[in-house]
Amino acid sequence: MxxxxxxxxxxxxxxxxxxxxxxxxxxxxxxxxxxxxxxxxxxxxxxxxxxxxxxxxxxxxxxxxxxxxxxxxxxxxxxxxxxxxxxxxxxxxxxxxxxxxxxxxxxxxxxxxxxxxxxxxxxxxxxxxxxxxxxxxxxxxxxxxxxxxxxxxxxxxxxxxxxxxxxxxxxxxxxxxxxxxxxxLRHLPAPVDPAALAQALELIREAKRPVILAGHGIQLSGARAEVMALAERADIPFALTLLGLGAVPATHSLSLGMMGMHGESWVNRAIQEADLLLALGMRFDDRVTGKLKEYAPHAKKIHIDIDASELNKNVAVDVAIAADLGEVLRALLPQVPAADHSAWRGTIREWRGDSAVRDIKNLPDDGHLYAAHVMHDLWRITKGEAVVVSDVGQHQMWEAQYYHHDGERSLITSGGAGTMGFALPAAIGAKLARPEAEIWVVAGDGGFQMTFAELMTAVQEGVKVNIAVINNGYLGMVRQWQALFYEGRYAATPILSPDFVKLADAFGLPGQRVEARADVAAAIEQARAAGSTALIEFKVEQEDSVYPMVPAGAALHDMIRRPSPSVLAETGSDPV
Amino acid sequence: MSDVLVVYTDDEPGVLTRVASLFRRRSFNIHSLTVGPTERPGVSRMTLVVDTDESTARRAVEHLRKLVNVLEVQHLGSGGSNVVRDLALIRVNAGPTKRSEVLQLVEVFRANVVDIAEDTLVIECTGSLAKIEALVDTLRPFGIIELGRTGAVAMARGTPTTLKAKVAPLRTGTGGGAMSV
Structure with missing residues (x-):
């Protein structure tokens, strides 16, 4: 040239x-x-x-x-x-x-x-x-x-x-x-300090109750294999942040599940009782730590993140390494001794206790449709292999709890900013990046109404995504906070929606409405089979809440558990 | 507690805004900030005196290092191993009855008189932050009419560390047209 x-x-x-x-x-x-x-x-x-x-x-x-x-x-x-x-x-x-x-x-x-x-x-x-x-x-x-x-x-x-x-x-x-x-290149991390590595190894060797905190940085670094090698060799169970879902496989035997505000109680308890936390590519956001003063009080902490300004920001740690996670783990792994923490894992298993029994997805059909049912069926039918793009709110947490992400980059959601309206456009982008992938939008009735004009973009570009609108007639997460912390004053949270089936029709797209648990699976199958973007409106229990929950500012183990299901079904209200 | 940071940046439009914006966004308190050219063309040098504890200062350093325009950050700390100099211009009441007394004090502080009017003097004083504060306190009873300070410029004592990062400013920045830094 x-x-x-x-x-x-x-x-x-x-x-x-x-x-x-x-x-x-x-x-x-x-x-x-x-x-x-x-x-x-x-x-x-x-x-x-x-x-x-x-x-x-x-x-x-x-x-x-x-x-x-x-x-x-x-x-x-x-x-x-x-x-x-x-x-x-x-x-x-x-x-x-x-x-x-x-x-x-x-x-x-x-x-x-x-x-x-x-x-x-x-x-x-x-x-x-x-x-x-x-x-x-x-x-x-x-x-x-x-x-x-x-x-x-x-x-x-x-x-x-x-x-x-x-x-x-x-x-x-x-x-x-x-x-x-x-x-x-000016600010790329300096080579890893061997002293810090040695110190980290020492802590890993001494730990009796270790937990890996797996974050988004694992995907960004491409360090899945290294993290899994570490977890498996040193027999360390892992807890995931919201954006860490999919970074390591959810159905792995060492996977505990999501941590934090809407994490499972045993996961948070494991963190609170741990004697070593290995924080890998995560940033101790307030949504995962709860009250900082009471966070993981017994644990030594190793924090590996590529961004040095995240180290010792919220949580003071014993070993802080600012570097690419994959590189650090590759240096560390040959020296990590095999270990057996089956006693510790057994203890955590005991903490699960009756959680499964109380889990709403395992209850007999009482005529009420819960978002949990939808997420569970979606996971089952797609064999956990879809890329789910969730919006922000209750459905986002239910998705995180009930859709078990094994594949890398299989959950796309706005974690840090919590941007409503994110899901549909992000899903269109995801489909264009990975045309072979099955893409599901999971959005609430509020967030979906913020950006549903992009349905026309999907039509014009010939993009197929599948859309599950979880419609509870409220800005549900805000309503939940109002129920729990504002004495049930539902200021500006009831929200009307258009007829989503007709709306889809106006865009020339197939739409379905599902109100009963028995109809969920067939609707999902039908949407998948459609040649174009397809929408399903799930009319779910209006005043269901996301449990368990750590109230903002409370200690991580101080969780509100799901009330006995009969109460919810009978009164449709939120007993605090 | 005052902590001193020296920041080398590209000499390019908008860099000062980026640094100031970072400090505002992260709620780091700036006591003073000075900017000027350096021995290397294309490189500016900022001295920041921040009012903060050690860990916050460390965080400020890490955030500064993330700015594309920042070549290097030196965390000089608050100890006496630094040369820190500030310049003050002080317009003080010094009518005929008080003038000689003021001039004596100027002498003691090795300051200079740079302007004389009927009832006032303008005094120029260079020195450590403590020295300038002492002079200001001493002159206050006479009546300080106007006080201007440059803010500190600082340098570590002993063997200098050389700047490693490459210099290559783009001609692009955040607005500011022809204005540099």
């Missing part, structure tokens, strides 16, 4: 994306990004037209989480750019690698409050790993190359590149090699 040959900034954008291996972008055109859209058709990249820019980021997020590749978003200036903010914050908190490209008014108009001008680099500063304002065509390639490198490296995250209209229109030569990025 001759160096003298010039291209427009817009062409350089697409040229860079192609060279970065991008095959699909999610976006919405507009004035300031028009030159870029105009050049798009010359390049082999698929564009997915969304119905709202926030959804474009969620789609790119779902795409990235399903595949491990960088998701790419394109939007125009002003409102197009500000609509990205929620999606970027969602990706930032859950460490998803994204590159968002926004058009900006011409550089001569910057700072003049021109039409559709907003300071998007200023606005997105705290919700991106880094961002750029590009005002010249010759800066397009260096900025984009570095953006991809920053998004992928270390702890991944979103990067925004704002490109003025004149930078898209003017011409520059392409110098790909000369734009090789290296600033992202």
């Amino acid at each position: 001759s160096k003298a040959e010039t291209r427009t900034g817009a062409q350089l954008i697409w040229e860079s994306l192609v060279r970065e291996g991008v095959d699909i972008v999610f976006g919405y055109p507009g004035g300031a990004i028009l030159p870029t859209y105009d050049a798009m058709t010359e390049y082999p990249i698929r564009h997915v037209l969304v119905r709202h820019e926030q959804s474009a980021v969620h789609m790119a997020d779902g795409y990235a989480r399903a595949s491990g590749r960088v998701g790419v978003v394109v939007a125009t200036s002003g409102p197009g750019a500000t609509n990205l903010v929620t999606g970027l914050a969602t990706a930032m908190l859950d460490s998803t690698p994204l590159v968002a490209i926004t058009g900006q008014v011409g550089s001569g108009l910057l700072g003049t409050d021109a039409f559709q001008e907003v300071d998007i680099t200023g606005i997105t500063l705290p919700v991106t790993k880094h961002n750029y304002l590009v005002t010249r065509a010759e800066d397009v390639v260096p900025a984009l190359r570095e953006a991809f490198a920053v998004a992928r490296s270390g702890r991944p995250g979103p990067v925004l590149v704002d490109i003025t209209k004149d930078a898209q229109q003017s011409r520059a030569t392409l110098d790909w090699e000369g734009a090789e990025p290296h600033r992202h």
Whole structure:
């Protein structure tokens, strides 16, 4: 390629994306990004037209989480750019690698409050790993190359590149090699300190009641095999964070299940009674620790995370290692002695006690449909092999409790930000990343109504996802908090929904409504068999709550358990 | 407790905003922040004095290290093994009856008089934070009319550590047009 040959900034954008291996972008055109859209058709990249820019980021997020590749978003200036903010914050908190490209008014108009001008680099500063304002065509390639490198490296995250209209229109030569990025290398972790490794080994050797806390970092690091090798050799049971679900197999004999606010009681108890916690790629979020002062009081703690700023942030630890998890474990594993902690595992098994008996999914059909039934059937019918994309709220917790994720990248959910409306667009992105995968959206009636316009995107793009709307007529998780902590005053939580079957029909999609437990399985089968996106509305028990629960600020073992089922069935209310 | 951080950054638009935004977002308290060029073209040097405990200062360092524009962070701590210098301009009441007394104090503190008006003097003083605070306290009874300070610039004593990170600022940043740092 001759160096003298010039291209427009817009062409350089697409040229860079192609060279970065991008095959699909999610976006919405507009004035300031028009030159870029105009050049798009010359390049082999698929564009997915969304119905709202926030959804474009969620789609790119779902795409990235399903595949491990960088998701790419394109939007125009002003409102197009500000609509990205929620999606970027969602990706930032859950460490998803994204590159968002926004058009900006011409550089001569910057700072003049021109039409559709907003300071998007200023606005997105705290919700991106880094961002750029590009005002010249010759800066397009260096900025984009570095953006991809920053998004992928270390702890991944979103990067925004704002490109003025004149930078898209003017011409520059392409110098790909000369734009090789290296600033992202500045902060890669230092080599692991052998002393820290030795100390960690010592703690692992001495432990009698160890627990692995398995987090999202395992998937980001690709360290599943190493974590499993450690768990199996040293016979250490593992508890999972919400985003850790799928990082290690849920049905493995060492798997305890999810920890934290809606984790199982025996899991939290195991953590509270443990004498060693191995925190692998997780960050001791308040939703998993409960009251910090009373968190795992007997445990020595080893924390391995690639982000040094997460170490000793919430929980003071005995050994803190800032490094790639896979690398650390590969260094550690040859020295980890085989161990037998069957007594400890037996103790935890005893703590399960009557939990299974009390589990609502094991109760005889009393005519009430519970979300737990739906999740359990969904898991059974899909053999646990679907990729589930959940929204935010009660259904998200029920999904986490009843769908047992064995496969990597098989649960996609907004954990850190808790962004309602995430599921449908993220699922569309996930399907485009993994066309062979069976994708299920699990959303509440509230969250689904935030972004259901993207059904039309699915139709236009010929994308098949299966949708389970868990409709309880409330913003259920908020209602649950009102029931438990606000004396049952249901302020603004009852929510009406459209007729979801007719709604699906309006989009030209098959819809079903299920109100009885006996009909769940057939509906799921029918949706799977449909050639297009298919929706099922499950009308579930209106005032069911997620149990067990650690109230915010309480100690991790201080859980509210599910009340005796008869009470729930008879009164339909929440006994505290 | 004051802790001193020295931060080397790319000399590129918007970097100061990124650092300030980080401190605001994480609720780290900045006592003073100074920025200036360094011996290397393209590199700026910030001295941050933060009011915080040791562990928070450590966290601030780790967060700073995550900024793409940051080449290196030195955590100088609060001990006496650093040279920390601040400059103050102090406009103080010094009418004919008090002037000689003020001038004597200026002498004691090895400060300079840089402006004289009918009833006031402007005093320039360079030194450690403690020295400047002592001078300010001493002058307060005369009536301080205006006080301006640069904020601290700091350097570790002893053998210097060399900057390892590569310098290569992009011409892109967070707004700010031609404004650097």
